[in-house]
Amino acid sequence: MNTKERSRRRFLKEGAALAGLAVGGVRSVSGQKREITRLPTWEEVEGKTPHYYQRTPRRTYGTPSPFEAVHREPKTPGDRAWATPLDQVTGIITPSGLHFEIGPTPTPDIDPRQHRLLIQGMVDRPVILTMEELKRLPAVSRIHFVECEGNGNTVIQEFMRYGGMMQEGLTLRHICGSTSCSEWTGVLLSVLLKEAGVQEGARWVVAESADPGKNFRNVPLDKAMDDVMVAYGQNGEAIRPEQGYPIRLLVPGWEGNINVKWLRQLKVTDRRYAANNREKGFLLTYPDMNPDEKGRWFQFELGPKSIITFPSLGRQLPGPGFYEISGLAWAGAGAIRRVEISTDGGRTWKDARLDAPVLPKAHTRFRIPWNWDGKEVVISSRCTDEKGHIQPTLEEYSKLYGVPIEHWVTTSGGVYHWNPINPFRISQDGKVHNAIYPLPL
């Protein structure tokens, strides 16, 4: 490409909405007049305040800039669920410090020198491992999301609570903050089970935690032999205490609660154990709910889901002009194949660009340029996974689970595996609202 070409090829073919920025720099996007031929010295900006101070000495372990105030927060005051501020996460990796956390028990700080993993039950060679021994075994590093099966149920609760209108002050973390994506490192469960020698007739692996809650979950043997991992690494370092230090079960693509944290025992059995978790919300995975082990209510795999992270619920656009619509998509069944965006309330759809790498059972970043004309608009994203499953509309989701929409918005019953398309309405003042319910604009 020669330089003339370079000069002609402006990137904003969709409407050159950033023209204000580019034409001689007289005006910025925000309409502010600016001198652009030189950078301001810091004395010229906001009086005499210097623009930086020198941080000494160097830090042995870095932390974010003091100017950044991105935190996990409870979804609602006093909530057990601490949510990832998904609208402030760039890329596909969730910073370990911002991984969502849900659970009835406080986080234990386990001494790894004393921790053990026991593998027993219907195996030829029961085995007990120290953390040191576990780390000598063949390992894998894989990028996977973990999503709470209740991610999204706040939508319903808030809808109920506020009489059909979403509460002011809600942001993306309230409606979609219980999913995070990390690079996990650990030993495949299949490696451990092959070493132990699974006996004839075994069908389940019961995973038990070491925390005072003595939480346990049942993993079908087929899944256990597939891609389940006993993970000790998260984004390059030891798993954080809140995510299961020193080890957790990682069950890619399946609902969060089965990814047992602070793992201490794996028992191979021919039957499921009744989980002892008293949380009403977890009843869906209980055998007593599904004596025949059939039906969608007994499905552990999370469906295809996408959410626009910008512009998203609670944000305020400064005005008309160019924006990039961006978001995340993921699916329990495998990789995301396609994400489509609508900026006309779902009438027409355009393919978004997917940032590489697009990985199985991992958050996938999508982006599409957009020029907002300042009129009220409804934007939505929908994804398709590698098996061709398409993210459902609210109506389709409702039909799939055989529960009418009215049921969810009028009862306090939990909503699980919530993956319908979640449109946002942007009003003329630039405010972004939730538009998932069929309410008049």
Add this chain to the structure above:
Amino acid sequence: MNTKERSRRRFLKEGAALAGLAVGGVRSVSGQKREITRLPTWEEVEGKTPHYYQRTPRRTYGTPSPFEAVHREPKTPGDRAWATPLDQVTGIITPSGLHFEIGPTPTPDIDPRQHRLLIQGMVDRPVILTMEELKRLPAVSRIHFVECEGNGNTVIQEFMRYGGMMQEGLTLRHICGSTSCSEWTGVLLSVLLKEAGVQEGARWVVAESADPGKNFRNVPLDKAMDDVMVAYGQNGEAIRPEQGYPIRLLVPGWEGNINVKWLRQLKVTDRRYAANNREKGFLLTYPDMNPDEKGRWFQFELGPKSIITFPSLGRQLPGPGFYEISGLAWAGAGAIRRVEISTDGGRTWKDARLDAPVLPKAHTRFRIPWNWDGKEVVISSRCTDEKGHIQPTLEEYSKLYGVPIEHWVTTSGGVYHWNPINPFRISQDGKVHNAIYPLPL
């Protein structure tokens, strides 16, 4: 696969060296006798000490377990180079808190509300951007390594200092701790330059930092229009102060010093500017060294490189038995195609397994099972990139740069773009030593 098959298929076909772990659990790897039919209660372990305490309240931003003591450290006392403990990093992502840091000036804490990016020089439409405006532009998220061009030169310095023998106490961070890999998010420089309109005759982009050092570097226009990024995100959150908050230049695959941190200006020019960095070590990239812009000494792209992270320099193997040899490989020219491992001093080589994703200009994790018989052994890794370049031996590297090995080990001259195969020698006592120099075992 039926359960009988499962029982038969032990994973350690290479020698079942973990048999001690598996045979009824009577013995662990470390030879300790154990009761394996049940987990110890914590009262039974080390007296009455409970194995955990409950951490309350929940933390808005998580940190590692207090039992983990993984830190960045200076390569040598008083060194300006703070190194990543690469031997303790799992996977390919380097935790942001452990990213290496090198530079003569302290880290500035820049107020992003006051920071500006100015693009001027040989462009049709000069532009100045606030951080808010920059973040409205089309972005990309990509996983790339950043490596200091001097990564590895401690090998030489220490060799000199200690009379041909490596110093006791050296670990992997001393010889290879100045490379890190992150998911970076930002705006491609090509997007900004197309918007500004590059003029005829332009050949370089001069990037200037906002820190007191007023560091600047020259990026050839072709590279600038390729994959260079103005990055504001690192591993899902704002770039850390030490890595250039609020924005840095990211020049994938090229030597670290050109990835200008705390970026404040990009000037498009027809000539290189003489960089003002007074560091002797950076002379290699200075125009006065290379008036004809030719020759390997003027190359910015980093060659293919791999390093075994376990077992690596300074580690101590507890005894003979099964281990997984693991490490990282990367190349400035693109993706890693192949990593081979030798456990006989380079006589024979076996392909290692590469963990997905294998990405261009990114750390790639390799792994291979290994059974140590307890005899002295030399282990090495060598990689090949997608263009077929093979990591050189020390002799080949020496020939490539036209500098004899003796020169490096007898002068204090810097060593740059250091990428020869780095063998480790494991002595009978399990200690891991550096074996890069042709010394008698």
